[in-house]
Amino acid sequence: MTITKFSRRDFIKLAGLTGGIALGSRFIPSHAAPAKSLASASQATDAGEWIPTACNMCGGQTGILVRVENGQVMKIEPNPDNPIGVANISSDYWVWKNTDGAAMCPKGNAGPMALYDPDRVKTPLKRTNPKKGPNEDPGWVAISWDEALNTIAAKLNALRENDEAEKLIWFCEDHSFKDIQEDFCKLYGTPNFLNHSNLCDVSRKAAFTLTMGDGRPLGDFAHARYILLFGWNPLSATKFSHLPRIFTRAIENGAKLVVVDPYLSQTSARADEWIPIRPATDGALALALAHLLIQWNLYDHDFVENWTTGFDEFAAFVADKTPEWAEQITSVPASTIRRMAREMGEKRPAVVDAWSGPGQQSNAVQGGRAIALLNALLGSVDRPGGMMNPERNGNAHQKAHGAKIEKPRLDNLSLYPFGHSSGVYTEALRSIADGSAAYLPKVGMVVFQNLVLSVPGTKNVIEALKKLELLVVVDTMLSETAQMADIVIPGTNYLERYDLTTNWVTWSSVSLRQPVVEPIFGQLPEYEFVTELGRRMGLKDADDADFFNIGAVSGQPLASTKAWYEEYLSEQLLKGGPKMSLDDLKQQPGACWVDPTGTRYEKFKDEVKLPEGARVENDWAVVFASGGATPLGVRDESGAAFQPNGSPLSIPSDAKVQSVPQVILEKDGKLWGFVDAQGILKGADGKGKGFLHGDKFFKGWNTPSRLVEFVSAQAAAKKDRNGNTVDALPVYTPRDWFPDEKYPLYLINWKEASHTHSRTFNNPWLIELMGWNRLALNTATAERLGIQDGDEVWVESPYAKSKALARVTQGMHPEVVGWQHGFGHWALGHIAKGKGTADGMFNRTISDPIAGMALHKEVCVKVYKA
Amino acid sequence: METALARSALYNFLAAAFGEPPTAALVDSARAIIPALADAPLDDLQREYTRLLVGPGAGYIPPYASIYLHPAEAGKALLWGAEAARVESTYRAAGLEIAPGQPRLPDHLALELQFMQHLCACQADAALRGDMQEAAEWQARQEAFLQGHLLVWLSRFAAQVEQSARLPFYPTLINFTLDFIQSEIENLKAVAAL
Incomplete structure (x- = not known):
């Protein structure tokens, strides 16, 4: 390369040719006077500070302290003034925060790597290639915020003016800036507002709601003497960071930990006993345990007589659910079931919990009820060492007052008898893809969701997204879903934005997520994007009030969207448990309000x-x-x-x-x-x-009878999505899809503390921790198939086939293969791309017929050497 | 003074070229300055700008200094490395901070070029007031920033852009910038030695 040398005379000539092109100044004069000379130009940094906030690397929202120096995040530590990360029972919290401090997980530690990921979306992007698909280059062009906002606002207003508001379908995360999106949809007039929960745990919600009137009960494991878990890995789950300590304390105090799971998870590995089980048969095991507890008179008579309903009918129902019956179904030996029942009946308090293992199967709700009811037999509901009904006097979303929406939902939520307000992603997307939807939506808004990798049945999801006239994706990363978008809006990292966070402990608390640094690309946080969109569209509420302009507390128009949103949050705090403003919450220790009343047991006796x-x-x-x-x-x-x-x-x-x-x-x-x-x-x-x-x-409890319900009259009055009557008793029904000659193995997936869903795979620290999802299969199974550890294998279902690397292990049920979810990206970022195998492509795009829970784990495959 | 003003205008132009999607006016100016610049349709150039300099995705070459100066494993460097903090304190020492609502990353190429533009303008202003000592101070800052920072990473960045580019526009523009900065350093040294 030859170097052209320019003289000072050249500069003058060239400057004349710039044609006055200039960039608007991105600088302002500093508050500090400039250093007089180079010699005195200080390289000094400010002293730095620790700012309390709440993590959002997952939905667990651990309290954290962030070290910020000169506007840069240096590191993150746990925040002992926030119970999330310390304990889930207040008496433990007030001791452990001083004796043990708080905990956070690897993802929390890796937060700065996500904030400063070069692969983040930095500015609004517009697609120029109309063809969409995994192998299409979208041909992105950077556009201004004005162009992005005005394009979206114009399209949405045109739909609305044409009386087609329902043709906006909106997908969002369930714990991040959800309220304002819900308000937007309400004021806009679309019924199609969906959020993440139905990809996660709505079957558990339905099962526990039907039995003990609470969709998110939390176990008081630290004070239990016997802990039985079905398909849950709390020692290394995606969330919550205080769980490993709680379980460790329980074990130190002499509790016995027993884990039922097809896979030897980190929790199974540290348990007293691992019970490998055939997938989706957990409910049958629970019924056999109930059978024995009743037969051996090991149940809590006082609790059952005074605080439950339907026991006699239930006892008659389980009379023939013998351990031998369950062994046939579950593959768990009858002798083991007997020993489990004896131990749990005698070692009190005993607690039984279940999450996504049995939860993402077509028979999840009734199976979940059978599991939940073991707590009723053991007298372990809202009592020390049992399943607690948490108090949730947190922030209170004052829902926007919109006109009544008459149009039906696309996902047929009302046909799922115990469906969740988050909707049914699978039904919405499948029916758009195959054209069976009541109507086709025209605009899709996807905020902080990677539908393509997270909804079962990848092909269907891609087909559905292709049918939209305008797809807007708001995300920090160019995910596989963003690759399908017409417009991408850069999202914020959790260290750049607000949110109020609550839940996950047994008494009321609200902690603040606050921007510890300004959005590093100068982008609008998601809530300000929605606010600004609402403003440009001129959305009004049903009382003709200028919702997105008038401050919720001051009642005055607020020019700044940030100031407007701060009042929006303040109102939720003032009208909720904390009864304080946002500014007051910031001043609380750890930016967290903790109800001093603390955990209350036996609230049903209030x-x-x-x-x-x-x-x-x-x-x-x-x-x-x-x-x-x-x-x-x-x-x-x-x-x-x-x-x-x-x-x-x-x-x-x-x-x-x-x-x-x-x-x-x-x-x-x-x-x-x-x-x-x-x-x-x-x-x-x-x-x-x-x-x-x-x-x-x-x-009592928030059930129709105000009691814990062995028999559910409200269930019996309803039909499920397939038109079948819902059983009043927690009947074990085999799941729909079983292994056969062609696809002889169950395929399961799971999550671990190393990653969240499908979104953390471009994080260099986390990918170092877990960089590939090898397919685990049992030693005997591998031998039969001629597969050795590390072999490349094909995994094939009726819907897809893909390569994987085999991990041969004793820690897997012989009829089952499985892997960690979230890998197999073809986009997202240069680190994530091409690592491991995606699991969604092997599935159907369906949900359980009672709660609308996506069936991530109901798949059968064949596996053979590649 | 005249030179300093001219240099300021050139930095301003380069900041716009690397900091915003190309417009017809910018492409015209670029051609006027670099007659050898190959022709390409504007929308292709806008896609190219986005692919190379905005990203993310295949072909993206992050235009941030600390990516190239941060001692991290290849491909794992982060935004806002230690160098970015040093750059920001250099801005502060010169009496500048990043305006609210603007991208906050201190070490974006366009921002660094705009900083050079500011230093040149301050030099010209001091010279106009006849304060030659102050003008020399501003000039010393320029030399330190170019030699100690901008030139160090820009050559590494230029090499990657050259590899990734589909059109010659940005490699040509970056090579022009490199040549310009090399000449700047030599000229500034020569002036300082006088």
Whole structure:
């Protein structure tokens, strides 16, 4: 290469040719005066500070302290002023935070690597190649924020003006800036707002809700003496960082840990006993354990008699669910089942929990109920060492007031009898792909979700995304889903943004995720992107209020989208448990509000007191609208009717008038509640508040009977997605897809602490920790197939075939092969690309018919040497 | 002074060329300055700019100094390495900080070129006021920044851009920048020695 030398005279000539091209200045004068000379030009750094915030490398949201020096994140440490990362029971938390400090996981430590990943999306991008697919180069062109926002706003407004608002389908993460996206969809008028949970644990939610009235119970493992886990790996799960310590403490205190799992997970490896089981048969094992606990009279009589319903029917139902019956189904020897039942019955308190192993199977809800009910037999519900009903008096999302949306949802959520508000990704995407959807959406908005790698049935997902006229993906990385987009919006890393985080401990707390550094590419955080979009579209709420401009606390228009969002969060805090503003939360130790009341056991025994001066009427009736459960009002013995506020009511002709044992009025005559014929205390809104037990009202659980339900009347009243009646009892039904001659092996997948879902695979530290998902198969199986450790093999299902590397191990059920989820990227980043095998392509795009849980683990394959 | 102003304008042009998608006006100016620059349709150039300098994805060559100066394993370097912090303190010492809402990374090529533009403008301003001592100070800062930092990483970056490019536009522009900076250093030394 020849070097051209320019003289100073050349510079003047060349400068004249620049044509005045200039970049707007990205600098402003510094607050500090410039150093007088080079010699005194200080290279000094500021002292730096530790800023408390909450992790979001996964949904576990551990409290963290971030070291920031000169605007740069240097390192991350755990935050002992946040219970997430310390303990899930308050009495432990207040001791351990001082004796042990807090914990965080490898992903949390690797957070700065995600923040400073060169492969992040830095500016809005527009696709120029109309062809979409894994092998198409999108032909990205960098565009301005204005162009991106205006393009999206114009398209969305055009749909809406054409009365097609439902043709926007929106997918988002469930713990990050979800509320504002939900509000946007509501005000825009689309019913198609979906979020991540139905890819995760909605079958567990349904199972525990049906039995003990709580979708996210948490085990008090530290105080248990016997712990039985089904398909869960808490010592090395994606979340939560305090679990390894909790389990370690339990073991130190003499607890026995038993893990049921086809795979020898890190938890199984450290357990007293690993019980390898055939996938999706966990419910049958639980029923046999119930059978023995009842037969041997090892159940908690007092609890069962006073606090549960349907026991006799359940006992009769499990009378023939013998260990031998279960052995046939599960492959677990009857003698082992007997020993398990004996030990769990005698070593109290005993606790039983299950997560995604049995949860991502077509029979997950009923199996989950069978597992959950073991806690009822053991008297381990909301008691020390049992499954706790957490208190969640956290931040309170004040939902935007939008017009009623009449159009049906694309995912047919209402046909899943115990579906979750997060919707059903699989049904939405499959029906778009195969054209069976009630209508085709035109615009897709995907925020912080990699649908292509995370939803089972990769081909279907890609086909569905191809059918959208405009696909917008908001993400920090160019994921496989972003590669399908028309417009990509750069997302923020969790160290650059706000969120309020709660859950995951048994008493109320709210911690703050706050920007410890400004977004490093100058990008809008996701919530400001949504706010700005709402502003440009002129979205109003049902009261014609300028929702995205008016501050929720001040009631004043706010020019800054950041300031507007800070008030949005403040309102949630002021109206929720903390009763403080965002600024006040920032001042709390560790930027975390912790309810000083702490964990309360046996909340079901809380007495529900009538208001002072209440009047109880025994000869009155409650008036319901036809088909409704919320009272229109009440009727007195003379036939006069009143609305709940005490003013007169004229009873509609089709109303249902029901005599009830008690109508309870406040002293000023307003309706406070009533007791129905079943002895359930209900509020003026018709919702359960408690139940009559002796001469007192107790809170009980949030189930229709206010008791723990062995038999579920609400289940029996419903049909599942396939039109089959849902069993009132937790009946074991074989899953739909079994191994056959052609595809003789079960294929399972799992997650580990080394990675989150499919999104951390470009992180150099984490890929060093776990860089490939080899396919684990049992030694005997491998020998039969002529496969050796490290061999390249083909994995084939009816839907796909792909190569993998074999890992031959004793730690896998002989009928099963499996691997860690999240690998096999063909995009995302230069480190992630080409490592391991993607698992979604082998599946169907379906969910369980009761809760709408995606069936990641219901797959059969054949495996042979490549 | 005249030279300093001219150099300032050139840095400004280069900052725009590496900091924003190409416009028709920018391409015209580039051709005027570098007559040998090969012709290409504007939308191809915009794709090329995005692929090479914005990314991410195949072909992306991050235009950040610390990627090339950070002692990390090949392919694993991060943004905002130690060098970025040093660059930012150099900005501060010269009385500048990054404007709110702008990309915060201190060591992007365009920002570093804009910093050079600022130093040249300050030099010209001091000279106009007749404060030759201050003008010399600004000039010393330029020399230190170019020789101690920009030139060191820019040659490594240029080599990678050359390999990855599909069109000659950006390699030509970067080689021009390299030549320009080499000449700058020689000229600045010569002036300082006078």
